[in-house]
Amino acid sequence: MSGSDVTAVGQHPPAKLVIAISSRALFDLDESHRVYEEEGIEAYCNYQVEREDEPLAVGQAFPLVRKLLNINSLLQDKATIEIVLLSRNSADTGLRVFNSIDHHKLQIRRAAFTGGERPFPYAKALGAHLFLSANADDVRLALDSGLAAATIFLDRKADEEGREKPEDTQLRIAFDGDAVLFSDEAERVYQSEGLEAFEKSEKESARLPLPGGPFKQFLAVLHQIQKELPAEKSPIRTALITARGAPAHERVIRTLRSWGVRIDEALFLGGIDKGDFLKAFGADIFFDDRHQHCQSASRHVPSAHVPHGVSNEK
Structure with missing residues (x-):
């Protein structure tokens, strides 16, 4: 380990904030979810794979995530903010989610695709301070485990009317x-x-x-x-x-x-x-x-x- 990898004696390590977010909170997956609810898992998988090159529209928490990530450029290594993605998708169906992250130029590098299992246990393993999800049951279980967690309200009308102004960066x-x-x-x-x-x-x-x-x-x-x-x-x-x-x-x-x-x-x-x-x-x-x-x-x-x-x- 080089000297640059070790925090000098008397110095505090830079603050780090880690937020875990579900794919349904980050992107608009309402139509995909409808397919899953009405037609089942196989139809859902086919639906996502067929559209994996079609970027997902932004979800309710997208402006929040973008602002959080933009703050990193101001901190200049004094502190860092990291967003990690937690999703019940499989890696196969989750490719559309990752492609959408790339399309929207979000600096998200860590993700857990759980293939239908509850994803919140990975939030703590990833060092998260907060878990945001559209699934109320997952949020309750995360809170019971001692992690700050909340259920995002998926109000699309409010999302359209209240979208941030370009100059509003705070x-x-x-x-x-x-x-x-x-x-x-x-x-x-x-x-x-x-x-x-x-x-x-x-x-x-x-x-x-x-x-x-x-x-x-x-x-x-x-x-x-x-x-x-x-x-x-x-x-x-x-x-x-x-x-x-x-x-x-x-x-x-x-x-x-x-x-x-x-x-x-x-x-x-x-x-x-x-x-x-x-x-x-x-x-x-x-x-x-x-x-x-x-x-x-x-x-x-x-x-x-x-x-x-x-x-x-x-």
Whole structure:
């Protein structure tokens, strides 16, 4: 091993963010999926092989992936962002997916084609910090294994209307708080005892940091990458957009401070619908644990459901 391969004593290795994404989240595979559902696996395989030289149209997560990969050119080896593809396709039918990656000039080099088996176990093996999929069952299992994961809403109309402008290169990621960035302990109080008890509990616990939720580590790695460039020139901007309001805001602020993590914007909406605020922020993706909140938000911005916590136990 040469000296250039070894990190010098006292230096920190460059931050690395790895996101695993399913082929249905990256590309529009609705028609292919319809063939599979209505005609079976053999017809699906024939359909894909016959069209392997026809590039797939972009999917809901495509603009997000493109922005993530474009950030690498700004980081100049200070940090790296890698996208890995996970697909239930076989290698044979997956050739169309790889050809489409090449057509769209995406720098994706690692992939796992599982031939119908669940692909999420390979996310951890590939070092992923986040798994995005259109398959809700795979997402739940990934979350149960300790990996941040979310189900992309495949809203094609929103995709067409909300596509990024060419000059819009900054990546904007918005998070809900409870059961996403934080644990669901406060949400459990709210659902079992009501708003008054929730606010009283949060006020009394204002100086006690909330335990981390499934997306705590993902946010921490984003923060590491943000620190590599001046804040005013950062290619990544984050926002906390939560239904919390005063007096439940203080515990959130102190929790993030105790983690040493920067959130660029924080909106405490006190129960107001989040859609217009997400649109104003210009989110490239929004993560929330409430299915109905994601459904509402998806009319404005790409959204992803995090099926974690008490709201998803019923």
